[in-house]
Amino acid sequence: MEASGLEHYIAGLKDPSIGRALHKLLAVAHTYDTENPGNTLEDQVDHLRQLIKSEPGEKTPELTSDANAVSVMTAHTSKGLEFPVVLVVDNRQRVSPAQPKAPFHEPGTGLIFPEEDDQDAHYVTRMRHMRNEARCLWYVTLTRAKERMIVTAVSPHGPGNGGLFNPVRTLFQELWNHEAVQPTERVERIVSCTSQQVGK
Numbered sequence: 001m002e003a004s005g006l007e008h009y010i011a012g013l014k015d016p017s018i019g020r021a022l023h024k025l026l027a028v029a030h031t032y033d034t035e036n037p038g039n040t041l042e043d044q045v046d047h048l049r050q051l052i053k054s055e056p057g058e059k060t061p062e063l064t065s066d067a068n069a070v071s072v073m074t075a076h077t078s079k080g081l082e083f084p085v086v087l088v089v090d091n092r093q094r095v096s097p098a099q100p101k102a103p104f105h106e107p108g109t110g111l112i113f114p115e116e117d118d119q120d121a122h123y124v125t126r127m128r129h130m131r132n133e134a135r136c137l138w139y140v141t142l143t144r145a146k147e148r149m150i151v152t153a154v155s156p157h158g159p160g161n162g163g164l165f166n167p168v169r170t171l172f173q174e175l176w177n178h179e180a181v182q183p184t185e186r187v188e189r190i191v192s193c194t195s196q197q198v199g200k
Contacts, residue, residue, distance in 0.1 A: 010080075023080035031076065034133040037126060038106045075141045086145035091153040091172040093134050138171045151175070158191060 010019040025048075032039075032047055071083070101114040106122045114123045142149065153172040160166055163180050165173035179187050 019080070024077070027076045027079050031133075034129050037129045038108070038122065040107065043107075075137050078144050079140055082144055082146050084145070084147045086149045088141055088149065088151045091141075091151060091170065093138060093171050094169055095171055095174060096131065134171070142175075 010022050013019045028048065028051070029044060032044055036043065036047075101118070103111050103113050106112050109122060112120055112122050114120065117123070142151070151172065153170065155165075155170075155173070157165075159176065159180075164177045168174050168177060176189065179189055
């Protein structure tokens with residue numbers, strides 16, 4: 001993205017709705033590429049065409065970080081936007097996502113059956129892409145606020161006696177432990193009887 005100069009081009013557009021539409025297109029393309037790492041550019045173009053045909057009357061939401069209003073959106077949709085205050089709720093994304101064992105098609109190879117061989121190189125690569133996607137999306141989530149961010153999560157088991165989660169199962173718990181060991185300036189960790197929060 002940085003090398004292509006596209007971000008600079010988007011920033012210079014006079015009509016912000018065009019920039020938002022381009023960011024949405026990039027988010028859809030990135031998600032498809034992550035979920036289908038072996039597919040070609042032609043496959044991705046066909047996928048985008050199918051999306052357009054399936055919802056011909058859909059209007060792209062007019063998302064802006066300048067409006068004096070509360071905006072509710074997914075982390076994918078928030079890419080490219082910033083807000084004074086961001087509330088991120090119900091963070092349960094696992095550090096190691098579930099590993100689906102359903103067969104999938106790998107171009108040039110054919111059907112892959114993870115149930116028969118979960119060490120297959122194509123399956124291992126697919127799982128690595130899923131983990132990277134989850135962590136990248138978590139980074140996007142944590143960088144949307146200009147002034148203050150509140151991150152909440154619910155856990156059946158709170159931090160242990162040392163104030164740390166052990167074992168660490170979610171990206172939120174990983175963040176919690178990091179701030180407990182190496183506190184970041186202006187970050188406050190709050191524990192309640194039902195939830196744990198990291199506020200900045």
